Amino acid sequence: MPELPEVETIRQDLRHKILNKKIVQVKVYKKTSVGGQSTKFIQALTGNSFRDIDRRGKLMIFRLKHGAQSLLVHLKMTGQLIYRRLVAGSRLYGGDHRLVAGSRLYGGDEREKKGGVEIVAGGHKLSESDIECLPNKHTRIAFAFQDGGELFFNDLRLFGYMKLATAQDVERALKKFGPEPIETPPPARNASRSDSGGSPSPLRRGGKSRPPSIAMEGAGGGFTFAYFSLLFKKRQNTNLKALLLNQELIAGLGNIYVDEVCFAAGVRPNRRVGAVTKLEQKKLFLAIPKILRAALKHRGTTFRNFLDSSGKKGNYTDFLNVYDRDGEKCKKCEEIIKKIKIAGRGTHFCPRCQR
Ligand SMILES: [Zn+2]
Numbered sequence: 288m289p290e291l292p293e294v295e296t297i298r299q300d301l302r303h304k305i306l307n308k309k310i311v312q313v314k315v316y317k318k319t320s321v322g323g324q325s326t327k328f329i330q331a332l333t334g335n336s337f338r339d340i341d342r343r344g345k346l347m348i349f350r351l352k353h354g355a356q357s358l359l360v361h362l363k364m365t366g367q368l369i370y371r372r373l374v375a376g377s378r379l380y381g382g383d384h385r386l387v388a389g390s391r392l393y394g395g396d397e398r399e400k401k402g403g404v405e406i407v408a409g410g411h412k413l414s415e416s417d418i419e420c421l422p423n424k425h426t427r428i429a430f431a432f433q434d435g436g437e438l439f440f441n442d443l444r445l446f447g448y449m450k451l452a453t454a455q456d457v458e459r460a461l462k463k464f465g466p467e468p469i470e471t472p473p474p475a476r477n478a479s480r481s482d483s484g485g486s487p488s489p490l491r492r493g494g495k496s497r498p499p500s501i502a503m504e505g506a507g508g509g510f511t512f513a514y515f516s517l518l519f520k521k522r523q524n525t526n527l528k529a530l531l532l533n534q535e536l537i538a539g540l541g542n543i544y545v546d547e548v549c550f551a552a553g554v555r556p557n558r559r560v561g562a563v564t565k566l567e568q569k570k571l572f573l574a575i576p577k578i579l580r581a582a583l584k585h586r587g588t589t590f591r592n593f594l595d596s597s598g599k600k601g602n603y604t605d606f607l608n609v610y611d612r613d614g615e616k617c618k619k620c621e622e623i624i625k626k627i628k629i630a631g632r633g634t635h636f637c638p639r640c641q642r
Contacts, residue, residue: 288364289410290345291539291579292603293587295471297368297409298342304370304407304436307352309336312431320427320442322450331356331451332430342471344464344538348457349449359452359460360440366447367410367425369418372436374403409587410441417441464538466509468575471583510537515572516565523561529630530560531571540575543588546610546635548574555641557629581606609635 289297313332315325322328331354338352349358362368408418421439422429428440428449440449452460518537522530531537531545540548549556552570554563563571582588585603588610608618613626613635622639 288541289362290541290544292582294342294345295583296586298340298347300407301370302340305337305438307336308432308434308436310430311433314429317427320448328451343461344534356451356453357457359450361447362410363446365411365443367441369408369439372405464534465536467538468510469579512572516568519560519563519568525560526629527558527560528556528634532630542632543610544578547578547608550609551578553641555636556634609637
């Protein structure tokens with residue numbers, strides 16, 4: 288499941304592509320993915336545009352330009368968001384809905400830079416075939432924009448959604464999240480204005496790539512050590528993994544980064560919360576923003592982004608110390624990384640580095 292760095296990465300990328308672009312067509316392939324009301328969904332979205340995309344934890348809020356509603360967007364376990372735009376003038380643009388299979392349209396080679404296809408993609412285990420053939424059998428919702436861009440929401444297991452929400456619905460949804468451990472760029476009103484209606488040239492976009500994160504001193508609003516430490520008092524009898532995964536307590540941490548945070552702090556994720564010392568709490572508290580920022584800088588772990596102009600493929604996988612490394616040697620002490628099940632989740636740790 289994508290976590291904070293992955294969702295934030297796709298949010299930032301999509302903002303550059305779809306904000307203020309008129310939606311000319313909406314297709315709902317699976318009613319349940321829009322909460323069951325596809326007619327209402329299509330009516331609210333067609334002719335409208337997204338004025339901004341916000342995020343809280345792993346939930347994205349697509350703000351609509353017209354009408355009071357927003358879209359709540361959650362990728363859950365297997366959701367993918369794939370944007371593509373066949374650049375006008377490209378010979379590849381034949382009006383059909385298939386990219387040329389096997390062609391290296393993305394991945395940073397010359398053809399991509401010269402034109403052809405702009406792609407921004409993120410989500411569950413993206414492979415080249417996910418992007419080459421769209422819509423595919425897992426496509427649940429598709430949007431076509433006036434400038435030729437298209438956005439596909441794919442979801443294998445159907446836990447994800449794009450739901451219309453009133454202001455109260457949004458408010459209610461946001462209340463369920465604990466504080467964010469890091470600051471991410473707030474909606475940049477100026478940037479969105481200059482993005483809107485301007486030239487869709489990929490070259491222009493490439494020239495002004497922004498840093499993925501504005502790391503503010505200290506932590507995000509409300510995520511203080513006093514707050515963090517209090518959680519250990521209130522939830523003494525749960526285990527550390529369950530505590531850190533709880534979105535109502537801390538927004539955005541998931542399986543990957545909880546394991547990495549515990550490794551960085553030298554604490555086993557199956558420890559009873561009440562037995563975690565103050566010093567260990569401090570180490571955990573400092574590790575959380577540090578690891579999230581590093582992951583964000585590398586554009587996350589599960590997302591692969593194929594950018595139009597820079598061609599950079601972000602991936603934090605090489606930096607993982609324990610997650611998905613069971614049976615391999617610890618990078619620090621060479622002990623074999625173990626995998627156990629805690630809080631219903633596969634959990635990785637080093638038996639020597641973590642106590
Ligand atoms: Zn170790």
